[in-house]
Amino acid sequence: LAKQGISVALCEKGHIAGEQSGRNWGWVRQQGRDTRELPMMIESMRIWASLKEELGEDVGFTRGGCLFSANNQKQLAGLESWVSIAKEHGLDTRIVNSTELADLIGGTATDLAGGLYTASDGRAEPHKAAPAIARAASRHGASILTGCAVRGIDIEAARVAGVVTELGTIKTQTVICAAGAWTALFCGSIDITVPQLKVRGSVARTAPAPEVLKGNLFHEKFGIRRREDGGYTIAPGNLLEHPVTPSSFKYFFKFFRALMQDPSLVRITFGKEFIEEWRMPKVWDLDKPTLFEAKRVLDPAPNMRAIDRLKRDVVDVFPQLADVGIVETWAGMIESTPDVIPVIDEAEKMPGFYIATGFSGHGFGIGPGAGKAIAALVTGNESSVDLEPLRLQRFFDGSPIRPQSSI
Numbered sequence: 001l002a003k004q005g006i007s008v009a010l011c012e013k014g015h016i017a018g019e020q021s022g023r024n025w026g027w028v029r030q031q032g033r034d035t036r037e038l039p040m041m042i043e044s045m046r047i048w049a050s051l052k053e054e055l056g057e058d059v060g061f062t063r064g065g066c067l068f069s070a071n072n073q074k075q076l077a078g079l080e081s082w083v084s085i086a087k088e089h090g091l092d093t094r095i096v097n098s099t100e101l102a103d104l105i106g107g108t109a110t111d112l113a114g115g116l117y118t119a120s121d122g123r124a125e126p127h128k129a130a131p132a133i134a135r136a137a138s139r140h141g142a143s144i145l146t147g148c149a150v151r152g153i154d155i156e157a158a159r160v161a162g163v164v165t166e167l168g169t170i171k172t173q174t175v176i177c178a179a180g181a182w183t184a185l186f187c188g189s190i191d192i193t194v195p196q197l198k199v200r201g202s203v204a205r206t207a208p209a210p211e212v213l214k215g216n217l218f219h220e221k222f223g224i225r226r227r228e229d230g231g232y233t234i235a236p237g238n239l240l241e242h243p244v245t246p247s248s249f250k251y252f253f254k255f256f257r258a259l260m261q262d263p264s265l266v267r268i269t270f271g272k273e274f275i276e277e278w279r280m281p282k283v284w285d286l287d288k289p290t291l292f293e294a295k296r297v298l299d300p301a302p303n304m305r306a307i308d309r310l311k312r313d314v315v316d317v318f319p320q321l322a323d324v325g326i327v328e329t330w331a332g333m334i335e336s337t338p339d340v341i342p343v344i345d346e347a348e349k350m351p352g353f354y355i356a357t358g359f360s361g362h363g364f365g366i367g368p369g370a371g372k373a374i375a376a377l378v379t380g381n382e383s384s385v386d387l388e389p390l391r392l393q394r395f396f397d398g399s400p401i402r403p404q405s406s407i
Helices: 038-055 073-088 098-104 126-139 180-188 246-250 252-261 272-279 304-317 363-379
Strands: 009-012 066-070 094-097 114-118 143-146 150-156 159-165 168-171 175-177 197-206 216-218 222-226 232-236 240-243 266-269 326-336 343-346 353-357
Touching (some): 009 159, 038 126, 066 073, 066 098, 073 114, 094 098, 098 114, 126 143, 126 363, 175 180, 180 326, 222 304, 246 252, 246 272, 304 326, 343 363
Parallel strands (some): 009 143, 175 353
Antiparallel strands (some): 066 114, 094 114, 150 159, 197 232, 197 326, 216 222, 222 232
């Protein structure tokens, strides 16, 4: 938008990459994507490939490949179904046997049956990418306002007239809400319902270690990515935690199909989050400090028991990493939709208010394409990808809500 000469202000209540943009695994993958978002991801991959030149900064992007492993022939057969999807979209995805898989992961002795592999997939460094993009936008004239919480929307005649921030009001007729895990709360305050629930993911970073793979591996028990600093980002592959809140009951039936598709993937937890959300105001005065100022960065604690198990699981597959220490752990809240694909749309009941949310744990890689798509939407230009499957009203107009089989 800034490159088109449009006046842009980005308001961030905390700091750039403080939440999901800086806490993710750093995967940039086409493999295993829902077919409704795959064209956008393919466009994103093209953008990632030229991002260093575009930004004038290195964000650590490299095509190290993406591998999903299978423990047995039944799992391998399940992975094979995605090969035909890949071929339809011109991707280089293929099935690898156990010998080829061992070569891809450093010759590690393993009883894995094989896997699904896309050599053109890649990885990048989350702590570098979003800040570099923000700096480039600033050079093109965008105002990057950190420590500037948006309290609400100034509405006139049922359409956007401005944004009310803690530093004052910005007059505008166009707002893009890309607030991640905060989106449902913010939109609810202006009577726009976004069915979205939060899950917590725990992640760890190792010290520099021998190279056992160049890219990303998703194993039944963990995900692992080679880092630019010579270490690995690792995370439990079979544990996302959903803290039960009032929203869990409100949207239960919308999320039921997704939950039943793989009940073992999400662990339901009960804690203080229920009372916190129950006490949370649904609307608030815009001339007073809000929750967004009180909680600048959503910083959940990682599940250390899961991290302890994670290290053992990784060493079972990669004994070369037995003596490598974990130097950092963290967690992040992920916003998910009932069909596990994003919403990119203009709110029907409020012209000028656009929403980009619900990337459901795989927004880092697709981010550049999503940004290009929302920019086309707000300027009235034709998008290079079909946004019809990503409209908000799909959750309310009787459309079948079917999460595609996730790998």
